[in-house]
Amino acid sequence: MNLLKAARLTFVLTVIPMMGLAAEVDQAADRAPEVSDLDLPFVYTDWEQFTVEDGLPNDHVFAVEVDGPRVWIGTEDGLARLDKRTGEIRSWKEEDGLPWRVVSALAVHPDTGEVWLGMFGGGLARFSGGRFDHFHQLNSGLVNDVVYGVCVENENIWAATTAGASRYNTRTGEWTIYTEKNAPMEEIWNYGCSYADGKVYLGVWGSGVLEFDIETENWKDYLDPDGEMEIDLYRDDGIVHVITTGVSYVDKTLWVTTYFGASRYDGRHWRGYFKKDSGAPSDFHNAVQARSANEAWFSTDKGLAQVADFPTDTWVVYTTDHASNTGQAIITRGERVLETRTIPPNIPHNYVLWTEIDGDDLWVGTSKGLANAKGGGFFPGLRRASDQATTVEPEEQPTNRGGS
Amino acid sequence: MKQTLRAICQVGVVSLAAIALAPFAVADEATTSEEAQPLDTETVLEAIDVDPYEIPDLPLKKSSNYGASAVDVEPFGHVEPYAEHFLEQMEYTGPGRAKAEPEDLDSVKIGFQGPIVPTVSVATGGHSHEEPLGIAMLRGGSRMAIEEVNDAGGYLPRDIPFELVVHNDNGLWGASGNEIVDLAYKDKVWAILGTIDGANSHIAIRVALKAEIPMINTGDTDPTFIETNIPWVIRTIGDDRQQNYLLLDYLYRKQGLERVAIIRASNRYGRFGVREIKDGSRRLGHPIVIEMAYPVGGEDFSLQIDRVAAAEPQAIIHWGDGVDGARILNQIRERGLDQPFYCSDRCVTDEFVTLAGDHAQQVFSTYPWNPNREDPALERFRQDFEKRYGVEPDTYAAHAYDGMNLLIWAIQNAGLNRAKIRDLLAYRGEPWPGVTGDIPLNAALDDGGEVFFTRWDGKDWLYYSREDLEIPGGVIAPVTREERDSVTALTTGGGPR
Structure with missing residues (x-):
């Protein structure tokens, strides 16, 4: 047997069977586990709503950030802090030292407790000890004052701005600017920011998602492979569109939102989501926050949507009907509606701008108020309906403070 | 009283610039679904008079085909794409329509953003170079249309003038976004007209979306400008x-x-x-x-x-x-x-x-248009412009004039509410009768009107339509790609558009 024949035989005996095995593994990974229609996700039924009547400086809530017992709220006209223990809300407006009225992004440094505010046309601010330190494009390395996203990476603060991203080292005071000059930004219009596992993810309007490796300082881009604006050629070949609006990286899984649909990437497989093929109430997503590799919350213009269990493609969508003062939770699997539950009013408005995960609870910013979903009895994934506890009695329905 | 004011508005605007307050109707058949029903202005105004939680029950514009693309130039033409975009008009589902009009106003402010003063900009990649275009846009569109409407009584429901708030779009270091923020939050304008540079336009519309303010573009021909699914953006110039x-x-x-x-x-x-x-x-x-x-x-x-x-x-x-x-x-x-x-x-x-x-x-x-077509409104505009500025109006002046008049029409009818102004523009079915020609808005709220060729003959610019030059076009499918039975059947041979 010559070497060529030996090599062929080795290929036939080892590589081909391995390819088949790999294909089987892939198919198994893609195959949804068998579930019954009785296997359902947790549905939030205990909601509380907050509006200006409760002390918010403004009802248009752009950003929410949980900081232990405090919840920071960025609105179109002021910053607010809600004490979860007492329900007390304190707010700051420009006359109180807030550098600019529109607070569009928030992040709290876990080590220092300093609150970082991204302001829409007002730059970046650090709120600490009752004092606002203001960073803008004329006094710092902030590349632009229109800030859409802020995130904390180690001792650095990242600001996603409309003309690039800035990274501020809070220890050295050094600023680094990222634009098309030094990053693979086809466009420089940064929108969202997320940090985990040594990587910063930027959602860039017109340039997909950019991944920055902190250790190597290398960039990787995630673009819509078809390269076309007016179509998505294949659903699961990459992000569904390059006009990205949000990113969230949790459990080594990347969730991405656009105004054309949403995507999930586990490092090997992409999955696209559209209104026409999933529980999503709309393709217009303002933001995404993931709780795990299997669960993410989408802030859409037609309700709050949750991929409740990725493997079974089970969704829950929350909306409130103010005319009847009731809420609705629609549970779907694939394109099939499993159940429509009438629940108490949930989100104060169905135009949702931000969702923040707080342990088992949620905080939801909408264009007409803030909502808190209390997750007593929460469980991830699915559970047989008969095993789920009924959590809300009619007389326990919360007051719809933001209702009509 | 409200009805009376609306009637006054309509009469006023008509007499002002011979601009018809034509009833809403289905737009170009090629770009609008058969489901869309003709709407009149009153119907739209009634439908958008909603509480903060309601969405107007109005038919959305639909297109069978984005950008009137012939089947043989569509991307991945022999494959049915998983999803097609821009075939249905975007909705605004927020609470803005219920915002009360402010009581004490001395004027109705409309923002203008354009390249007026030279700058160096990150967003545009260096020294700005579009000031002549921006100045034409300011002169024609914006200033002349505002002056005309003020001569005719201004904002008729309150008998106060319109006011143009002008911002340069090339602030320091790509700060065009800051200019829009200032227009929206500091100047508190009701709508914005602008701009020309593609990068600045994109920055501006992202701000418009978040600040919820209508933005009408009359000078940026970048195709991707409208390919963003922002319900607050309208363009009234034929794009590239x-x-x-x-x-x-x-x-x-x-x-x-x-x-x-x-x-x-x-x-x-x-x-x-x-x-x-x-x-x-x-x-x-x-x-x-x-x-x-x-x-x-x-x-x-x-x-x-x-x-x-x-x-x-x-x-x-x-x-x-x-x-x-x-x-x-x-x-x-x-x-x-x-x-x-x-x-x-x-x-x-x-x-x-x-x-x-x-x-x-x-x-x-x-x-993007034919300046030599015979139209009394165009001739009057041209004469007025030359009298006012001593030069002939160019494309930026003429398109801005049309865009600003469309905006004024929407404000006169919708009232002082940004969401309702957006609605009047977005749900308008009938083409806007501009001096640049009819401006039909497709489902993407983009100008779907005819474009032309031009040639300098040593003395004048001569303009030629597709028909004039007998230019054949490809086949434009009457149904979406998803609905087509056979792509290949449509792609064989050319034919009239």
Whole structure:
């Protein structure tokens, strides 16, 4: 047997069977586990709503950030802090030292407790000890004052701005600017920011998602492979569109939102989501926050949507009907509606701008108020309906403070 | 009282500028679904009078085909894409319609954002260069339309004047976004007209979305401007996609050429301006033989011309500003290259003619409208403009005039509520009768009107429609790609558009 024949035989005996095995593994990974229609996700039924009547400086809530017992709220006209223990809300407006009225992004440094505010046309601010330190494009390395996203990476603060991203080292005071000059930004219009596992993810309007490796300082881009604006050629070949609006990286899984649909990437497989093929109430997503590799919350213009269990493609969508003062939770699997539950009013408005995960609870910013979903009895994934506890009695329905 | 005021508004606006407050109706049949029903203004106004939680129950515009693309230039034409975008009008589902009108106002502010003062900008990639276009946009559109409406009584429901709030779009270090923020939150304008540069326009519309303010664009022909799914944005000028399609049809379907070269500005205008030419050429079986970019404002284009010459094209397309285009044309001719030279609409300028001299007469340029058509409204506008400014209005002035009048119409009828102003613009079915011609808004809220060719004959610019030049077009499918039974059946052979 010559070497060529030996090599062929080795290929036939080892590589081909391995390819088949790999294909089987892939198919198994893609195959949804068998579930019954009785296997359902947790549905939030205990909601509380907050509006200006409760002390918010403004009802248009752009950003929410949980900081232990405090919840920071960025609105179109002021910053607010809600004490979860007492329900007390304190707010700051420009006359109180807030550098600019529109607070569009928030992040709290876990080590220092300093609150970082991204302001829409007002730059970046650090709120600490009752004092606002203001960073803008004329006094710092902030590349632009229109800030859409802020995130904390180690001792650095990242600001996603409309003309690039800035990274501020809070220890050295050094600023680094990222634009098309030094990053693979086809466009420089940064929108969202997320940090985990040594990587910063930027959602860039017109340039997909950019991944920055902190250790190597290398960039990787995630673009819509078809390269076309007016179509998505294949659903699961990459992000569904390059006009990205949000990113969230949790459990080594990347969730991405656009105004054309949403995507999930586990490092090997992409999955696209559209209104026409999933529980999503709309393709217009303002933001995404993931709780795990299997669960993410989408802030859409037609309700709050949750991929409740990725493997079974089970969704829950929350909306409130103010005319009847009731809420609705629609549970779907694939394109099939499993159940429509009438629940108490949930989100104060169905135009949702931000969702923040707080342990088992949620905080939801909408264009007409803030909502808190209390997750007593929460469980991830699915559970047989008969095993789920009924959590809300009619007389326990919360007051719809933001209702009509 | 409310009804009376609306009636007064309508009469006032009609008498003001001979602008019909025509009833809403279905738009161009090619771009609107048969489900859409004709709507009149009153019906729309009643439907948008909702509480913060309601969404108006009005039919959305639908298109069977984005951008009136022929089936043989559609991306991945032989595959049914998983999803198609821009085929249904975007909705605004927020609470803005319920915002009360402010009580004490001395004027109704409308924002203007355009390149007025030269700057250096990150967003535009260096020194700004579009000030002549921006000044024309300010003069014609904005200022003249505002002056006219104020002469006719201003904002009629309150008998107060309109006020133009002007911002330069090239703030320091790409700060055009800051200018829009200021217009929205500090100046508190009701709507914004602007701008020209593609990058600044994109920055502006992202702000408009978040601040929830209507933005009408009359000067940015970047196709991607509207490809963002923002319900607050409307464009009233034929874009480069439409101009590209006309050029493709002329070069390949009429002339039968096979080897075409591109020389373009190395900026966003040049990059995105030729995108559909490149894609369409490839899809029609004639890939562009070479594409060369040049730095804006250069003097010596020998490098680019060397490479273009080596590729031996049958025709050369230039996409960039007029001054650069003229210099390139002259240097091409000095080299002895005699290929036909085609330009984008930015070469239709006095500077191009002056610099290019006799060479200008051999050039065909695409153009978003026909300034030589017979129209009393256009003639009156032209005379008024020349009387006011001593020069003839250009495309930026004329389109801005149309856009501003459309905006004024919407404000007069909707009242002082940004969401309702947006609604009047977005749900308008009938084309806006502008001085630049009819402006039909498709499902993407983009101008779906006709575009033209123009040529300098040594004395005047002559304009040619597709019909004038007998340019055949590809087949435009009457149904979406998802609904088509057979793609191949549609792609065989050309035909009238």
